Amino acid sequence: MPASAPLLVCIALLLAASAPVAMLYSTAPALAPSRSPALPLPTADVAVMCAAMAIMGGIFGVVQIGVTAGATETGDPSDAGLMYTALGAGSAAASIAHAWVPSRIPLRTRYRFSALGLLTATTLLPLGGTGLHPRKCRS
Numbered sequence: 001m002p003a004s005a006p007l008l009v010c011i012a013l014l015l016a017a018s019a020p021v022a023m024l025y026s027t028a029p030a031l032a033p034s035r036s037p038a039l040p041l042p043t044a045d046v047a048v049m050c051a052a053m054a055i056m057g058g059i060f061g062v063v064q065i066g067v068t069a070g071a072t073e074t075g076d077p078s079d080a081g082l083m084y085t086a087l088g089a090g091s092a093a094a095s096i097a098h099a100w101v102p103s104r105i106p107l108r109t110r111y112r113f114s115a116l117g118l119l120t121a122t123t124l125l126p127l128g129g130t131g132l133h134p135r136k137c138r139s
Contacts, residue, residue, distance in 0.1 A: 063087070 067087070071080035101110055 067083045068077070068080050071077050071083055098110070098114070
């Protein structure tokens with residue numbers, strides 16, 4: 001089996017799955033006359049969202065580098081998979097917990113408490129360097 005076989009299978013699956021969906025939208029829908037005037041694009045709001053997405057991408061990149069470097073430092077780079085699993089589980093738990101917040105609590109209040117929790121957790125990070133690792137603890 002050639003080394004490129006998995007990539008070729010992924011390409012074939014992508015084409016097989018996307019072609020039927022593309023065929024659903026092969027004709028343009030009929031345009032209905034608009035009754036509302038065209039509003040200008042809120043460029044300041046869009047710029048803020050783009051900046052937030054760029055910052056979030058930078059944070060994700062830094063986390064990936066840190067996880068990989070931390071796993072390599074332990075002597076077993078494959079530990080990065082376990083760390084990514086823990087990050088994913090924490091993200092899923094946070095998402096579920098956020099969905100449980102009652103809808104009567106405004107989004108601004110939710111975001112403020114989330115930011116406070118992240119700030120608190122970030123300030124505690126330097127205290128977490130205990131050096132404990134399952135492979136290092138074995139005798």
